[in-house]
Amino acid sequence: MKNENSPKVSLVGAGPGSKDLITLRGLRVLNAADIILYDALVSEELLLEVDASIPKIYVGKRCSKHSFTQDNINILMVENAFKYGHVVRLKGGDPFVFGRAQEEIDYVESFGIPVSVIPGISSALAVPSGQGIPMTRRGVSSSFWVMTATKRDGSFSEDLIYASKSSATMVILMGIRKLSKITLEVSKYRGCEMPIAIVQNGTLDNECCTIGTLGTINSYYETLDVSKPGIIIIGNVVAEHPAFFEEEVQRVLHSSL
Ligand SMILES: C[S@@+](CC[C@H](N)C(=O)[O-])C[C@H]1O[C@@H](n2cnc3c(N)ncnc32)[C@H](O)[C@@H]1O
Structure with missing residues (x-):
């Protein structure tokens, strides 16, 4: 599939757990995504609030499910930005509170891809x-x-x-x-x-x-x-x-x- 959207990444804070504790801006950006990469602490119910046609990939690091390393996640963000366009990296709480957000930003920006951050409630x-x-x-x-x-x-x-x-x-x-x-x-x-x-x-x-x-x-x-x-x-x-x-x-x- 040829991608006509320019690559970009948004780091979005999902809030602490309950699906209605994401910000209005966060929800708007989620629904504008071409693909979503989401963390283990993001509620499945929140994902149901997002347009079903937007692909969503679990990239959590927790327990029973397959565990992704930080390197895997960094690479996935860049690959998907070039493939689909707008990648939303959905992270639990606020991206900058024990969220390794700066590492993700540095990696993505090193490929010339712009990154924006939407704060979340920690x-x-x-x-x-x-x-x-x-x-x-x-x-x-x-x-x-x-x-x-x-x-x-x-x-x-x-x-x-x-x-x-x-x-x-x-x-x-x-x-x-x-x-x-x-x-x-x-x-x-x-x-x-x-x-x-x-x-x-x-x-x-x-x-x-x-x-x-x-x-x-x-x-x-x-x-x-x-x-x-x-x-x-x-x-x-x-x-x-x-x-x-x-x-x-x-x-x-x-x-x-
Ligand atoms: C890797 S840190 C990420 C924190 C996240 N960026 C934030 O701002 O909430 C994960 C830790 O946050 C805390 N945490 C996140 N969500 C929680 C919740 N719903 N209830 C209790 N603790 C939570 C736990 O201590 C958990 O081990």
């Missing part, structure tokens, strides 16, 4: 918010720190220590499997009573929130499905969640037995 903001956990609250927390627990080489990030020493709300992505190491480290600076929440499948129908303190949360680890995406929130703002109060009552009851 899970780092939407997931705590959807649970009614304020990231900042006057008199409680005046900042929040979005981070991952580990660096590229798998070692613990120093940022986790710096954030633990501050009073900022900590929002940790990609950290569920390292929960016990994280709580051990953070509790050295914040103490065992510090509230913590784990929210998995945020903004989706099967969203699940687990609340506790740095001292108690590990006892719930077995109830988590670690293959599902999750965010850890640490800070006094978590005490605003109604379940924190219930958890605290249970703790006091048990400790007095």
